């Protein structure tokens with residue numbers, strides 16, 4: 093794809109991004125094989141501040157994580173709107189945060205399309221409780237390191253009086269030589285390259301995206317700096333995180349493949365049509381008939397395609413496949429305003445290929461990072477994932493993450509006559525979610541000091 | 549579904565609120581699709597002395613579309629109508645659009661287009677329009693929402709047909725008559 097004309101006319105922002113203030117979380121993908129998320133509540137502001145003061149030095153910044161490759165663990169902290177209030181942020185400031193963040197994810201369920209079995213009334217872990225104040229995200233090189241950090245953090249919780257509402261342990265799905273989720277699809281193939289970070293987009297991924305699309309206080313794709321929540325010391329260099337815990341029904345998924353494919357090859361093709369990529373990662377647009385694992389693993393090639401010119405009618409990649417919905421590339425407008433940074437991992441035990449469904453919960457627990465939840469994350473859920481009329485399809489939702497109840501279809505264009513799979517089952521169920529604000533380091537200090545420090 | 553029967557004209561009366569059942573969109577209540585598709589009617593008082601300024605946009609937009617016929621493609625429009633009228637000495641601007649998407653879903657696209665083609669500045673002539681709209685998209689959306697007047701009746705002679713379907717049908721008709729011509 094050709095990069096936008098605007099690139100040349102931009103002023104470099106390399107020197108502008110405050111890597112020592114921005115948390116590393118959205119800037120770097122760490123080589124973690126284990127993780128732990130703890131969802132916390134502050135019994136009072138004093139506890140919350142004491143806890144934050146105790147953890148602050150461990151939070152990785154864009155600068156520290158970028159330069160120290162030997163780290164064994166990476167720490168991130170973020171707060172709900174209620175959490176900011178619990179730490180003593182005054183009502184005037186709280187009111188300057190965007191409405192969707194103030195309401196929280198559960199209140200936005202109708203907009204996200206998380207209805208039926210995905211509805212917040214079924215969510216676990218206390219995530220819809222107004223007492224949910226903060227999340228601490230620990231990424232670790234391995235399980236042993238995670239366990240070590242977990243105990244260390246337990247000590248801090250006890251000293252400060254902060255209480256966990258729930259927690260979730262995550263581990264990479266074996267085999268560990270490449271990243272994939274429980275259904276077996278290779279993951280971490282596409283990544284947004286943010287202007288000013290030095291990251292180069294892989295071939296076909298489009299141009300770099302302005303920092304203001306992800307970090308508050310920088311010009312976004314309009315060229316302007318959007319108004320900041322107040323005071324600026326709290327919001328500058330911050331981002332919003334949408335957290336989603338999605339159970340993956342692996343047994344049901346494999347059964348579906350068997351039902352719709354007679355041979356192993358046919359089953360692989362059905363899996364590929366749902367995702368838009370083969371489980372090896374090879375994109376259908378570049379490998380329409382046969383899997384190509386070497387292509388799937390090659391980051392220099394596996395994003396080098398578009399839809400509008402190469403596959404306008406979806407003969408290779410169905411219009412409704414997950415990756416085509418989540419990034420319609422050249423077939424949607426203003427894509428540069430809809431980018432999301434994805435982080436997270438898999439939880440629950442691996443279900444071996446030949447094992448029957450064991451009823452144990454497993455899935456992905458992921459974060460979408462952005463500067464505007466309503467424009468980026470909520471748009472993706474509302475329009476791309478759950479609007480049955482997306483791309484004129486009429487009666488379809490995202491086959492992987494859309495809210496499915498057996499009444500929606502998947503159209504697989506083919507010559508001469510298209511194939512329609514009717515009554516798609518739900519391969520995933522949303523088990524929890526929340527909106528967090530991911531502050532910069534200065535903001536963390538400000539919060540730890542009682543949200544009343546001098547403004548400079 | 550009966551709703552898809554374009555050959556049967558249909559009318560729909562709409563409750564005062566503008567919707568049948570309250571369904572929240574990203575930016576507020578969603579307005580339903582009717583036999584006359586999706587649409588809005590925005591009515592706002594203009595700032596005194598700006599009438600000529602506003603009228604000048606007519607020519608400007610005509611030129612823009614002549615040069616870039618697909619400039620507004622994103623919005624999936626059927627029709628736009630811009631009207632100026634007086635009530636009790638004040639002048640009002642009415643902006644009516646009929647389109648195939650739920651406006652709530654494409655609000656940001658519309659805002660982006662408005663600024664790209666300078667349509668935004670027509671709004672700056674309206675009373676109460678947030679002058680910081682570029683960096684405060686929420687205020688822009690709130691202004692539009694506040695001035696939206698829902699219909700209480702909508703009618704379609706060929707109900708629920710999208711502009712895309714109409715264009716496809718006309719293309720087919722053209723191809724078909726060309727084919728007949730060739731066969732003469």
Ligand code: HEM
Nearest residue numbers: 273277278279280281282336338415418419456472493520
């Ligand atoms: C159980 C749930 C999910 C599964 C199994 C899943 C799986 C995948 C896989 C295998 C890919 C291709 C690898 C890659 O491009 O990096 C992918 C891409 C992607 N997914 Fe998901 N995903 C899930 C949930 C979500 C959610 C909740 C969102 C956001 C709302 C999302 C947004 C995306 C995006 C933006 C891409 C990149 C598309 C591209 O650039 O081509 N996914 N997903």
